[in-house]
Amino acid sequence: MEAVNLIDPNSELVSELKACAKLLTEKLQSNQYEEASVLIQSMTQARDRHMFQSVGKLTRGLHNAIVNFHVDADLSQTQKIADAGINDASSRLQYVIQLTQQAAEKTMDMVDEASPIATNLGQEASALREEWLRLKRREMSPEEFRGLYERMNEFLMQMEVGTASLNNSLQNIVLEQGFQDLTGQVLKRVIGLIGDVEKDLVQLVFIASQVEEVTGIVTAKGDDGDIEALIEKRKHEAEGPQINKNRQDVVSGQDEVDDLLSSLGF
């Protein structure tokens, strides 16, 4: 959005004020107080008008940033998202949760499918190995050998079918990782929006401070007790996973948790 600069020395406001000021000095020096007072009033009005225009411009910019975010349809992937009726940041984030959950569940389904096959093949292989060793030690009767002969054939067939199924599960697990691409795109868009909104907010705060300054509004001093209570509360508030590994008040892993707890006598 267009930046709003309140104190641009080349702005219309400044040249208007300069002209008025010059005139005002002349009027005052020639004792024309009534006209001087009219001039002062028009200067105030010019400043207020400029202020309102600036705030208006900024508000429109902010509004545009939010509206733009809603109507994107140019990227091929976001089309898919728009089709699902997702058109704002929080539902985009919901979509991320949904996709990651689906991927996690499908992956676990695949593992649940694959794991008994691998276990069975492993068990049959070790049972056959026992038999094989008996054969090598010549402890096997011809009757038992015929049994082993059949069992081996059976096992090789199981092996063929089983490994095909395992491969299939592994391929599907890889395919499921596609969520990373889709969620990455959605997250990048949301990060972009946050960046835009942040810029706009900084601008808004800046204007608000200017408004306060010219209008003489004094910000109430925050109650220190409240702030301390807030800091204390934050210490214990749930934050989810830690992103910043360098924070001093955070443990870096299970070892540090164990050390901390044992230092407390647990």
Added chain:
Amino acid sequence: MDKNIKILIVDDFSTMRRIIKNLLRDLGFANTHEADDGLTALPILKNGDFQFLVTDWNMPGMTGIDLLRAVRADEKLATLPVLMVTAEAKRDQIIEAAQAGVNGYVVKPFTAQALKEKIDKIFERVG
């Protein structure tokens, strides 16, 4: 130890409940039940003689730390072993959980080994 003990897993993400459930099953504990936050977990705990509670911290409704406090404050549940499995990693929080009477604390992401160690340790102590 008795592998048939009744275990309640509390986490707002179903995938995490499933991961913990699978790990517990691999460790031989098959009698697991699930709840998605403290508010739903508490009545389940009160009504069904559970012998072990695994809970997340950060959940909507009622958090894990509040659930832990409610459990410790309940006459019938006070001695229930509680393992916290959570992404919360602030020192103050770990101390808070310890003071509230948690029996073990595992930070996410965790390994099957870490979970097993904590569970073994808890039941070693509880007996």
